[in-house]
Amino acid sequence: MEVLFQASVDEVTKLIGLEKRELDILEDADAAANELLVSEFEKYVERKYNPEIPEVLKRHNLMGVPIEEKYGGRGARQLVQALFLERMGQSGMGVITFADVHQCLGSMSIQDWGTEEQKQRYLPRAAKGEAVLAYGLTEPEAGSDPASLKTTYRREGDGFSLSGSKYLISNGSVASNMIVFAYPEVGGGGLTAFLLDTKQKGFKVDMRLEEKIGLFTSDTSMLTLEGAFVSKEDILGQEGKGFSVAYSALLNGRIGIGSGCVGVMEDCLNQVKERVTSRVQHGKEIGKHQLIQKHVAFIESSLEACRWLVYRAAIKKDDSEKDPKSLPLRAEADRLSAVAKYMASRCAFESADRAVQCFGGFGYSIMSPVAKHFLDTRVARIYEGTDEIMELKIASSVLGKGYEAYK
Amino acid sequence: MRLHLDGSTSIDAEKETVFNKLTDVKFIAGTLPDAEDVNIVDPTTLEAKLKVRVAVVTSTLKLRMSIADTEPTSRAKLLAEASGSGSHLTISSTFELTGSRPTTLNWSADAEITGVMAGLGSSILKGFATKKVGEIFAGITKALEAEAA
Numbered sequence: 001m002e003v004l005f006q007a008s009v010d011e012v013t014k015l016i017g018l019e020k021r022e023l024d025i026l027e028d029a030d031a032a033a034n035e036l037l038v039s040e041f042e043k044y045v046e047r048k049y050n051p052e053i054p055e056v057l058k059r060h061n062l063m064g065v066p067i068e069e070k071y072g073g074r075g076a077r078q079l080v081q082a083l084f085l086e087r088m089g090q091s092g093m094g095v096i097t098f099a100d101v102h103q104c105l106g107s108m109s110i111q112d113w114g115t116e117e118q119k120q121r122y123l124p125r126a127a128k129g130e131a132v133l134a135y136g137l138t139e140p141e142a143g144s145d146p147a148s149l150k151t152t153y154r155r156e157g158d159g160f161s162l163s164g165s166k167y168l169i170s171n172g173s174v175a176s177n178m179i180v181f182a183y184p185e186v187g188g189g190g191l192t193a194f195l196l197d198t199k200q201k202g203f204k205v206d207m208r209l210e211e212k213i214g215l216f217t218s219d220t221s222m223l224t225l226e227g228a229f230v231s232k233e234d235i236l237g238q239e240g241k242g243f244s245v246a247y248s249a250l251l252n253g254r255i256g257i258g259s260g261c262v263g264v265m266e267d268c269l270n271q272v273k274e275r276v277t278s279r280v281q282h283g284k285e286i287g288k289h290q291l292i293q294k295h296v297a298f299i300e301s302s303l304e305a306c307r308w309l310v311y312r313a314a315i316k317k318d319d320s321e322k323d324p325k326s327l328p329l330r331a332e333a334d335r336l337s338a339v340a341k342y343m344a345s346r347c348a349f350e351s352a353d354r355a356v357q358c359f360g361g362f363g364y365s366i367m368s369p370v371a372k373h374f375l376d377t378r379v380a381r382i383y384e385g386t387d388e389i390m391e392l393k394i395a396s397s398v399l400g401k402g403y404e405a406y407k
Numbered sequence: 408m409r410l411h412l413d414g415s416t417s418i419d420a421e422k423e424t425v426f427n428k429l430t431d432v433k434f435i436a437g438t439l440p441d442a443e444d445v446n447i448v449d450p451t452t453l454e455a456k457l458k459v460r461v462a463v464v465t466s467t468l469k470l471r472m473s474i475a476d477t478e479p480t481s482r483a484k485l486l487a488e489a490s491g492s493g494s495h496l497t498i499s500s501t502f503e504l505t506g507s508r509p510t511t512l513n514w515s516a517d518a519e520i521t522g523v524m525a526g527l528g529s530s531i532l533k534g535f536a537t538k539k540v541g542e543i544f545a546g547i548t549k550a551l552e553a554e555a556a
Binding site for chain 2: 034037038041042044045046270271274275278359362365367368369
């Protein structure tokens with residue numbers, strides 16, 4: 001196992017305990033991350049989506065890590081899912097984005113909110129990698145404020161037809177199925193979540209968004225729905241209760257992004273350590289210069305602080321799942337997932353910035369192993385809840401409901 | 408930056424044939440992927456231009472490779488130096504043969520890399536080197552087994 005990841009696994013095993021089958025998942029994650037190294041690097045430099053990501057995850061039976069074993073998954077609790085994503089994060093946020101969307105936003109939402117029939121229909125395929133999932137919440141005019149979504153649905157025959165635009169959708173053009181959120185066209189009802197088959201007539205990939213400043217190996221697309229049909233069996237959760245589905249998915253997703261950012265910091269630390277102990281300037285390794293040591297100290301401290309913040313959020317989420325009716329437990333999981341995502345994404349971005357600095361001029365090239373982290377972690381401060389939304393959530397969790405400034 | 412790689416492969420050919428070929432610079436030259444302007448300097452040394460492609464970037468390196476410390480029909484060393492496009496590589500590799508038809512080829516290589524290429528970092532370089540070495544040994548195995556058949 002990679003050394004820093006092994007240290008994480010050993011520490012969690014010692015302090016909390018991991019079962020053999022959980023350790024097996026993490027061994028598989030380590031092998032998959034190693035296998036992705038070359039293709040991730042090549043595709044990143046070519047600025048192309050990396051189709052090897054789902055293939056490698058499939059080969060190592062890692063497409064359904066959080067899916068219950070009875071549906072063909074690995075049955076990982078949130079803490080193990082976090083460790084799995086930590087290791088994958090060393091490969092970069094492109095890998096994390098794919099896995100987080102497919103698993104944390106996609107599979108886990110179906111597992112949490114789906115009927116037994118929906119679970120039987122989607123989860124085994126998602127676990128095998130026969131289905132790839134996306135999450136269609138964001139729109140051109142609705143990001144942090146899902147209340148302003150413009151996508152609508154209306155009854156049609158035995159189901160519903162959906163119309164609208166979805167924007168900045170990760171896995172959007174490679175997904176076979178996606179969770180789509182829409183309001184009723186008439187009647188003023190609440191937001192509803194649907195499970196949409198992307199082969200349905202009326203679903204169109206408008207464009208693959210390749211003009212990003214990073215995250216090149218992850219697919220990001222704009223999608224159009226022009227009367228795309230979903231049957232009445234494809235409502236996820238209850239009609240009009242889509243906000244609950246959306247928010248619970250984002251809670252899972254935030255722990256996922258935080259975990260990936262921990263992996264990024266690990267890779268930054270590894271790369272920086274190697275660079276500053278081999279690069280010689282002014283007659284000595286640059287790591288012997290005190291100002292370079294300042295960067296090393298920052299990355300190491302950020303990593304240590306964020307690792308346990310993410311684990312703590314994951315443990316709290318596991319507690320909440322054991323007692324789903326407990327609102328205080330759920331609120332605590334929500335608060336800690338926001339804190340973990342907020343801190344880990346900011347620390348990963350600054351760690352990547354400092355890693356680029358340690359690499360000097362070469363760090364400014366996307367051929368360097370750290371430039372991608374610098375470019376990619378920027379989006380971790382935006383997607384699945386911006387820094388600002390996280391700050392408002394965290395502040396109101398301290399001050400009380402009357403201070404929910406984002407509502 | 409230092410890199411270490413090792414591995415083994417099974418070749419369906421006589422041990423003597425494998426040894427003779429692996430210590431024949433003409434044969435070695437034929438197994439180098441993307442080699443141009445190959446010049447056999449003497450029975451143990453060759454020079455060539457090597458095109459190394461990493462993602463979309465192609466570098467041209469001047470390679471000098473020699474065979475040393477041969478112990479027929481068991482082991483030998485392959486030493487190489489390559490320079491170009493702001494990078495310098497020194498590689499020392501050893502192979503050892505056991506058994507015969509199939510012959511097991513155990514090999515190890517230590518590389519020292521400086522300059523631009525070193526900036527890629529050992530994890531990426533090791534990934535690329537493993538992929539490239541795999542291609543080289545697949546070529547060697549195919550050529551030797553075709554000859555032995």
